[in-house]
Amino acid sequence: MRTWGSVLILVVCALLLGGCWDRTEINDLAIITAAAVDKAEESEIVLSIQVFIPRAVGGPGLGGPTGSSERALTTILSAKGENIADAMSKVQSKLPRKIFWGHCKVYLFGEAVAKDGIAGHIDFLVRHPEPRNRAYLYVSKGKAGEHLGNNSLLERSTAEALRELASLHLGMAVTLIDFRNMLNGESRAVVLPYIEAGSKLEKPAQIQENTLLLGSAIFRKDKMIGVLSTKATRGLLWLRDEIIRASISVQIPAGQGRVSVMPIRGKTKLIPAIEDGKWSILVKIEAEGDIVENGTKLDMMEMSSNALVQKAVEDDVRSRIELALYHLQKELNADVTNFAAAFHRKYPQKWHEAKQNWDKIYPQIEVSTQIHITVRRPGLVTDSVGHPGSHDKRK
Amino acid sequence: MLETGKISALQIGMLIYPVVMSTAMLSGPSLMAQQAQNDLWLSPLWASLGGFFSVWIAIQLNKRFPGMSIIELAREITGKAPAAVLGFLYLYVLLQANAVIVREYADFIAYFLQETPLVLIMGALILVCSLAVKGGIEVMGRTAQVFFPAFILPLLMMIGLVFPALDPGNLLPILDKGLLPSVKGAYIPLGWFSEMFLISYLLPSLSDRKYAATSAFFAVVGAMLTMVIVNMVTLFLMGDALDNVLFPIMDTARYVNVADFFENMDSAVMAVWVIGVYVKVSMFYYATVLGTAQWLNLTSYQPLILPVGMLILLFCFWGVPSVYIVKEAAAVAIPALFVLFFCFIPAGLLLWAIVRGKRNRTEEAESG
Numbered sequence: 001m002r003t004w005g006s007v008l009i010l011v012v013c014a015l016l017l018g019g020c021w022d023r024t025e026i027n028d029l030a031i032i033t034a035a036a037v038d039k040a041e042e043s044e045i046v047l048s049i050q051v052f053i054p055r056a057v058g059g060p061g062l063g064g065p066t067g068s069s070e071r072a073l074t075t076i077l078s079a080k081g082e083n084i085a086d087a088m089s090k091v092q093s094k095l096p097r098k099i100f101w102g103h104c105k106v107y108l109f110g111e112a113v114a115k116d117g118i119a120g121h122i123d124f125l126v127r128h129p130e131p132r133n134r135a136y137l138y139v140s141k142g143k144a145g146e147h148l149g150n151n152s153l154l155e156r157s158t159a160e161a162l163r164e165l166a167s168l169h170l171g172m173a174v175t176l177i178d179f180r181n182m183l184n185g186e187s188r189a190v191v192l193p194y195i196e197a198g199s200k201l202e203k204p205a206q207i208q209e210n211t212l213l214l215g216s217a218i219f220r221k222d223k224m225i226g227v228l229s230t231k232a233t234r235g236l237l238w239l240r241d242e243i244i245r246a247s248i249s250v251q252i253p254a255g256q257g258r259v260s261v262m263p264i265r266g267k268t269k270l271i272p273a274i275e276d277g278k279w280s281i282l283v284k285i286e287a288e289g290d291i292v293e294n295g296t297k298l299d300m301m302e303m304s305s306n307a308l309v310q311k312a313v314e315d316d317v318r319s320r321i322e323l324a325l326y327h328l329q330k331e332l333n334a335d336v337t338n339f340a341a342a343f344h345r346k347y348p349q350k351w352h353e354a355k356q357n358w359d360k361i362y363p364q365i366e367v368s369t370q371i372h373i374t375v376r377r378p379g380l381v382t383d384s385v386g387h388p389g390s391h392d393k394r395k
Numbered sequence: 396m397l398e399t400g401k402i403s404a405l406q407i408g409m410l411i412y413p414v415v416m417s418t419a420m421l422s423g424p425s426l427m428a429q430q431a432q433n434d435l436w437l438s439p440l441w442a443s444l445g446g447f448f449s450v451w452i453a454i455q456l457n458k459r460f461p462g463m464s465i466i467e468l469a470r471e472i473t474g475k476a477p478a479a480v481l482g483f484l485y486l487y488v489l490l491q492a493n494a495v496i497v498r499e500y501a502d503f504i505a506y507f508l509q510e511t512p513l514v515l516i517m518g519a520l521i522l523v524c525s526l527a528v529k530g531g532i533e534v535m536g537r538t539a540q541v542f543f544p545a546f547i548l549p550l551l552m553m554i555g556l557v558f559p560a561l562d563p564g565n566l567l568p569i570l571d572k573g574l575l576p577s578v579k580g581a582y583i584p585l586g587w588f589s590e591m592f593l594i595s596y597l598l599p600s601l602s603d604r605k606y607a608a609t610s611a612f613f614a615v616v617g618a619m620l621t622m623v624i625v626n627m628v629t630l631f632l633m634g635d636a637l638d639n640v641l642f643p644i645m646d647t648a649r650y651v652n653v654a655d656f657f658e659n660m661d662s663a664v665m666a667v668w669v670i671g672v673y674v675k676v677s678m679f680y681y682a683t684v685l686g687t688a689q690w691l692n693l694t695s696y697q698p699l700i701l702p703v704g705m706l707i708l709l710f711c712f713w714g715v716p717s718v719y720i721v722k723e724a725a726a727v728a729i730p731a732l733f734v735l736f737f738c739f740i741p742a743g744l745l746l747w748a749i750v751r752g753k754r755n756r757t758e759e760a761e762s763g
Binding site for chain 2: 021022102129132133134177180181183184185186341344345346348
């Protein structure tokens with residue numbers, strides 16, 4: 001009798017697990033995979049969402065594989081509104097299912113809306129319990145909504161493609177939570193990855209030709225003020241101590257050719273100093289890399305050529321950093337490298353006095369670099385395959 | 396004695412640790428960050444002094460009056476009439492505090508169960524707790540012991556998983572504006588640590604009394620360390636944005652992402668929070684019910700369980716109309732009330748007892 005009693009209790013408890021009033025059936029949800037915000041007339045915005053079509057996934061079944069690949073996996077809906085919440089309720093009226101943000105991994109902002117400020121939109125995403133903290137943010141040239149309708153060559157949708165792109169660490173990868181933290185940080189400057197206009201990436205041929213990632217969009221507070229090129233963005237990534245998975249190619253005059261090095265790991269330290277009222281920062285980089293291509297006549301196993309390569313890579317990294325800083329300090333005056341926090345941490349007293357004038361101090365900060373790149377391994381061959389035995393001393 | 400069950404010293408520690416931590420788990424880091432900014436990891440250190448103090452007072456009172464809770468021993472010390480007034484105030488504070496805790500819980504759950512009526516969320520919790528209280532102290536002690544690993548492990552796992560994303564640099568500069576902000580930040584957790592005085596209701600049922608102090612001491616130290624670690628982890632992850640985030644630990648759990656596959660751990664944090672709140676609400680519930688029975692000189696506390704549960708449910712609505720009032724109460728009134736009722740008044744009673752040389756001789760002869 002007792003056992004049956006406990007079984008009964010368990011069954012009743014299991015029934016309650018459905019969630020009573022808040023039970024949600026998955027076939028009552030419209031799952032958003034990406035959302036884009038663009039500027040409309042006056043103060044209005046256009047919210048476009050990419051909605052997943054569940055029917056299309058089931059596979060071709062017995063009907064054969066032909067034709068099924070033509071079916072779109074996602075559809076696009078958009079509506080105008082005063083802000084995201086307003087536009088969303090208008091989009092909702094076009095859909096028979098409840099909009100669900102929990103699987104939205106990518107948010108795109110059009111350039112125009114980014115220039116007007118996106119704090120309000122970010123607030124919606126951070127305040128609403130559904131959107132994920134780890135969703136990636138992008139700023140798109142032109143209209144962001146155009147991206148959503150595009151097909152991706154490899155992935156299921158552009159949303160998935162953009163998410164994978166972020167995890168490759170070729171440029172900036174900024175999540176919602178990173179954006180919020182940067183906006184609340186000391187320097188109140190934000191950087192987001194900047195991508196090509198969607199209209200230029202519509203057809204497979206265009207995707208093959210054009211690069212998606214154009215660099216990074218620089219924000220002061222929540223308003224976009226400028227763009228950094230891909231080259232300068234790499235410099236910024238070094239300064240921000242973020243991982244870069246892109247090879248560095250340098251010219252080696254002594255070997256009459258180019259060598260490419262892939263950075264494996266690196267550590268950047270910002271060491272601030274204030275002397276006689278002069279603010280300066282020492283950027284200290286320690287990094288390691290492997291040689292991935294050798295177009296020179298040098299043997300990469302030789303100590304001397306290793307030193308040449310290291311020196312050349314160090315110079316290259318330095319020039320990228322200087323390029324990034326030139327744009328950031330002199331042109332945009334946006335402290336996305338977060339020098340402010342470095343000074344605050346080391347000189348709390350002086351920081352509180354100077355905080356108000358940070359806009360004037362930041363462009364004047366003298367930056368010196370101390371870069372040390374170690375080339376660990378030469379790859380699988382010694383000298384270039386194009387110049388076999390060029391180092392041979394028996395000759 | 397009304398309570399005949401016995402619990403071990405270890406169980407006392409496991410009952411009292413979630414009492415402090417379950418509230419701190421919800422908004423602790425951001426509440427402390429609002430005052431202390433990046434020195435918030437120091438605040439639990441100051442606040443834990445309140446915990447040590449209230450636990451020490453409870454143990455000292457228990458030594459003088461073994462087998463008596465604060466309601467009974469107040470009668471021994473001050474006489475009948477003042478003790479009746481004091482007892483009423485105690486019960487009222489316990490009841491109202493419990494209502495605020497239940498309401499806080501329900502409002503948090505309501506973020507996710509938006510359409511479920513609050514009364515159902517609260518009613519379900521109170522019903523479960525009433526079953527635990529009906530089972531008596533032994534049941535509460537054992538459930539606390541069973542749930543303890545479930546309370547700790549997800550938290551540790553979460554910290555382990557976000558570890559690579561942490562930036563210890565956010566800790567600097569230490570003591571940017573001196574010690575004062577971190578002391579101010581200790582005000583709210585001071586209230587939570589004072590709640591540890593509730594062991595006063597557990598000590599009479601303790602089977603191995605010589606370990607009482609050790610167990611309570613470890614519970615305070617454990618709660619303090621957990622708070623310091625949790626504060627640091629959330630600060631390292633969010634930096635200056637921390638004071639703006641309502642539920643930092645849930646936010647941290649949402650950040651977890653291992654191989655694009657193991658993510659969305661916030662449900663685990665909610666489960667932890669439910670376990671902690673269950674222990675906490677049962678403790679307050681038990682103290683209210685037992686105290687009322689002692690206050691009214693009843694022979695059993697069982698008939699009071701359901702009526703008191705009903706009262707808690709009503710107080711959830713009467714006293715706290717919205718989440719904003721909960722915030723106001725939790726930030727200002729409740730810490731002050733708890734420090735007064737769980738630190739200063741018991742300390743006053745102890746002082747009075749020492750001055751008047753009062754102690755409960757009969758009970759001591761029995762146990763000694």
